[in-house]
Amino acid sequence: MAANSRLTIATHALAWLALAQRRGQEVLTSEQVAASVNTNPVIIRRSLGDLRRAGLVEVRHGAGAGWSLAREPEAITLLEVYDAVDAQPPFGLHRTEPNLECPVGRGIRPALNGVYGRVERVMRQELAGTSIADVLRETLAD
Amino acid sequence: MAANSRLTIATHALAWLALAQRRGQEVLTSEQVAASVNTNPVIIRRSLGDLRRAGLVEVRHGAGAGWSLAREPEAITLLEVYDAVDAQPPFGLHRTEPNLECPVGRGIRPALNGVYGRVERVMRQELAGTSIADVLRETLAD
DNA sequence: GTGGATGTAACAGAAACTGTTGCAACAAGC
DNA sequence: GCTTGTTGCAACAGTTTCTGTTACATCCAC
Numbered sequence: 001m002a003a004n005s006r007l008t009i010a011t012h013a014l015a016w017l018a019l020a021q022r023r024g025q026e027v028l029t030s031e032q033v034a035a036s037v038n039t040n041p042v043i044i045r046r047s048l049g050d051l052r053r054a055g056l057v058e059v060r061h062g063a064g065a066g067w068s069l070a071r072e073p074e075a076i077t078l079l080e081v082y083d084a085v086d087a088q089p090p091f092g093l094h095r096t097e098p099n100l101e102c103p104v105g106r107g108i109r110p111a112l113n114g115v116y117g118r119v120e121r122v123m124r125q126e127l128a129g130t131s132i133a134d135v136l137r138e139t140l141a142d
Numbered sequence: 143m144a145a146n147s148r149l150t151i152a153t154h155a156l157a158w159l160a161l162a163q164r165r166g167q168e169v170l171t172s173e174q175v176a177a178s179v180n181t182n183p184v185i186i187r188r189s190l191g192d193l194r195r196a197g198l199v200e201v202r203h204g205a206g207a208g209w210s211l212a213r214e215p216e217a218i219t220l221l222e223v224y225d226a227v228d229a230q231p232p233f234g235l236h237r238t239e240p241n242l243e244c245p246v247g248r249g250i251r252p253a254l255n256g257v258y259g260r261v262e263r264v265m266r267q268e269l270a271g272t273s274i275a276d277v278l279r280e281t282l283a284d
Numbered sequence: 285g286t287g288g289a290t291g292t293a294a295c296a297g298a299a300a301c302t303g304t305t306g307c308a309a310c311a312a313g314c
Numbered sequence: 315g316c317t318t319g320t321t322g323c324a325a326c327a328g329t330t331t332c333t334g335t336t337a338c339a340t341c342c343a344c
Binding site: 008035039094104119122123125140 | 181
């Protein structure tokens with residue numbers, strides 16, 4: 001499969017909302033966000049819909065509608081975004097069940113779950129240490 | 143895409159080779175490994191082929207052929223396996239280039255590369271701290 | 285030489301993601 | 315109430331990746 005870019009799309013949208021908000025623009029439409037990400041507005045609505053269900057953004061319907069951050073950019077971590085977009089875990093176990101008559105086949109899955117769990121824990125710690133405000137600052141630093 | 147299980151398959155094969163070696167069986171055929179993983183021998187040959195190119199296993203051709211570890215199981219880390227099987231990175235950037243006329247579109251990719259690089263670094267540290275011997279011990283602990 | 289195993293190409297099928305179209309639902313403003 | 319502009323969502327096509335399978339050339343111990 002292609003490397004999944006959900007976290008990238010969602011973070012880009014949030015950073016753009018944060019910058020617009022700082023510039024005094026209260027809301028952005030999915031079309032305006034899509035213009036920056038360079039993709040289809042429906043993709044953005046799907047992504048921002050995930051973030052809305054997680055409570056990270058708010059949406060206004062009807063004429064003059066659009067999206068805005070539900071919190072300050074400093075208070076939104078990439079870990080929350082990661083959980084909101086439901087990205088796939090980095091490693092998958094066997095697709096088909098191993099041979100349980102083999103001692104390795106019988107015990108390998110819990111053993112790997114332990115390792116993979118530790119990997120995911122440090123990954124989440126790292127994501128929790130970066131906020132949308134951090135991303136926006138690094139983005140504008142060039 | 144489906145979660146990719148390359149690291150799982152390769153680690154399973156290595157753990158099985160390590161156990162067989164400890165039991166006095168010098169080599170295993172791809173068919174014997176496939177029987178434990180419960181998949182096709184060609185899948186195993188592809189995976190062990192990656193590990194052979196990385197110098198982690200050795201292969202004997204001809205009659206009585208098969209696979210064996212190139213080093214002690216304590217000296218093979220999951221990070222080496224991860225690099226050998228060329229697993230995809232956990233996060234992908236934009237599939238299409240963002241709009242470079244937008245300040246966020248212009249700077250977001252280097253900013254995300256920084257974050258994703260830090261995530262990958264801690265992930266690699268964690269993988270480097272686990273060996274095939276560790277996995278085999280946890281596998282047989284049940 | 286023979287037999288048994290690897291190396292690899294080619295192909296089918298499944299799954300996931302992205303992108304696209306179409307349309308119902310909704311609300312602000314007149 | 316009507317118009318207008320936007321979101322919400324279903325449905326579908328295209329691409330890519332991974333897994334699994336078959337087939338066959340290659341290799342080497344005996």
